[in-house]
Amino acid sequence: MQTPPRGIRLGDDVRRALEAGAPVLALESTILSHGLPSPRNLEVGLASEQQVRDAGVVPATLGVIDGEPVVGLSPAELERLCTAAEVVKVSVRDLPIARAKRLDGGTTVAATAWLAHRAGIRVMSTGGLGGVHRGASETFDESADLGTLATTPITLVSAGVKSILDIGATLERLETLNIPVVGYRTNRYPGFYIADSGFALDYRIESAADAAVLALARDELGLASAVLVANPVDEAKQLDPAFHDRVLAEALAAASDAGITGHDTTPFLLDYVQRATGGRSLEVNLEVYRGNVALGAEIARAVAG
Template sequence: MQTQFPGLRIGDDVQRALDAGAPVLALESTILSHGLPSPRNLAVALESEAQVRAAGVVPATIGVVDGVAVVGLAEAEIERLCTAGDVIKVSVRDLPIAQVQRRDGGTTVAATAFLAHATGIRVMSTGGLGGVHRGASETFDESADLGTLARTPITLVSAGVKSILDIGATLERLETLNIPVVGYRTNRYPGFYIADSGFPIDYRIESPADAAALAAARDALGLESAVLIANPVDAAKQLDPEFHDRVLAEALDAADAAGITGHDTTPFLLEFVQRATGGQSLEVNLEVYRGNVALGAEIARAVAG
């Protein structure tokens, strides 16, 4: 599938690859604009693209520049999203607003998946998914990623959802939304900073070829949902699980004491965890992302056949 619409531009390298049926891997940009500090964000962006190219795959970093949704950002555009001071976070609902107001934006998992699918890209990598927030039974706070992934047939590699979220409730919502979740060489759902969140996964795959076959079966059935590949961080590189649990409990208590609620909760908790771990959580974040980019590139090659 490839859909052209006003306010969308596809990079030349990405367009050539799509026309030739060559493998392409979509990469989100909120990790760059909002998830990592400068100048580390730009270095990670360029390293990730180089990592994908070295695997024989064309990278398509996706973002919004001056209101235009760009699938395959140029290096100067990536630098702009990494360094400009007024970059907004763009989910699917924000795309028309960003277009009309000519804003720069980092695209979330939801917006990146939407734009990737619209242009014919079939595989995407990210760090962690959005999900159901703790206390959502009262606040109804749930990431737009879930609803978008329920109607966007892409293969998405992540390390689960961040442990600051309600992982059990997120898995229940994924089941309700008919979004298949499979572990990559594991039957345990990862918790982003840790390899095992404590929740099981019913199904697993062992290879990129298995992921490609699963996507093909989904397509043959005419199903609309994404296929989620849960790829845990290497256990040797995870945060120590006991240390992780203690810091997370402290972060949640601090948020409660400060009266932090709604969309302010996630950045507060992530910043608390980063400070409390002396930056270790940031390094794990990068290990997670590199691993997901590597696996996503392998799956993109398998999907392209």
Template sequence: MQSDRTPALRIADRVRDAVDAGRPVLALESTILTHGLPSPRNLEVGLATEALVREAGAEPATIGVVGGTAIVGLDGAEIERLCTAEHVVKASTRDLPVARSAELDAGTTVAATAWLAHRAGIRVFSTGGLGGVHRGASDTFDESTDLPALATTPVVVVSAGVKSILDVAATLERLETLGITVLGYRTDRFPGFYVADSGFPVPSRVESAAEAAAVARARDELGLASAVLVANPVAESDQLDPDVHTRVLAEALAAADAAGVTGHDTTPFLLDYVQRATGGRSLEANLAVYRGNARLGAEIARELAG
């Protein structure tokens, strides 16, 4: 049952104070900690990323759900709880009411994190890879809630493109249809999460955090309600070898098909397969992606605050 003693949404005092004072704040998601990394690595990464953001001159606001309360700006104990508790669910926007009513612990997806960040007045959000259109979606209609959520949430999202296990071409088409501005950060190519180049171009390019912030300001001046997606590729020195990536991804897709894996089980199955098949190298690329996006997000937040 829902408790009357806890609010549905809580914004940490340090986050509220920074937003009210116009200081730079960067939102961070929690599903990478609850569902993307093994313990205790997830806690180490969560705390280290917050420290990185502070060093880059912004206030970190990791977002998640604890005991049914959506929290913008988890403290260290709350991050540890989400990283170590046995029963932590994955919550997109549609799942927030269920998590609230059942007083669940939950990691928030890109869609839920972006929405909660916007409610708290936070303008920039960094993640790893964006969700998108799944392969075979013409038959299954399987598309991440991340895309329509960003069509109606005016934040800046920094990501390394979309996860390469998805249908990248179809995802780019949907981003265009939904009116989401896509910027390549110092690249003309749309990144593919584990690799710097997914094989597809980006419609526009920026060379600096200041240029990305200028696009966001122009969006606001025009009264548009959609996100600005800054596609920040992983450094080539940190990416998964493209040939290995292509081979392992094909094997993973074939294994999922043979096992009859479909729907929401597909992404975790494929990511786990890739991680095991690459001996953990994909995990290290994932972490390099996340660190790079956190640094760039903090820079853009500083530019918008300045």
């Protein structure tokens, strides 16, 4: 195990697993601190960790406690991020600020991937990836996830990017940044709430073992980018695609009418979609997450050999 840099604390179970070469799966915490209501967020966080353990893998939920990045939150720390009033969203750029100000924070995909890699963890699961926002040709609004993943060699399982984003532009950016994207048993790029975003993928894999071989090939070539495994939600559990498209169009129009821009856009759109679907989008979100956690655990076992 590589020695984590100063300023990062490993949970005891995670430290022991890494020292032993046992499989570990990194999990982000913004889905809990900012994506789900309390007490559902804590229930999901604890259930996800148990799901990983049941698969023979050590879970490492990441977060920031009193400014200190923690790789493998304790149950009390996980509860703190799920219930405290002042929890900020922490991307990579925010880590030194959170440290200096001793803030509590949920880590984004970018911060989670960066910290997990620094700690020696090789696989991570999330729900949906950040990407290029609609209208980015004028606003330059693009998630920091993309730039970070271009220089962070981790295997990341997600259900594509959230459908409120510009999926075509996101795929173009991933290509420009030399980030490999493969579909898990599909040649169609998923759209988070729906199994098929309408965009094709050039490559697919059929198993966790294939993902491990792909990660090894990346490492042998000395490439620094993440490998993205796009894992679609089960079609039987997705939002109805026509209903999804109608609600999304309504949400985008509502945001425009309200003058919502910048970092306020994503939470506005997600909240609108959740209300317009009567909470169904939240349940699909959780189905997506559980599926990605399950696949991530399989890949973590395969990567550990």
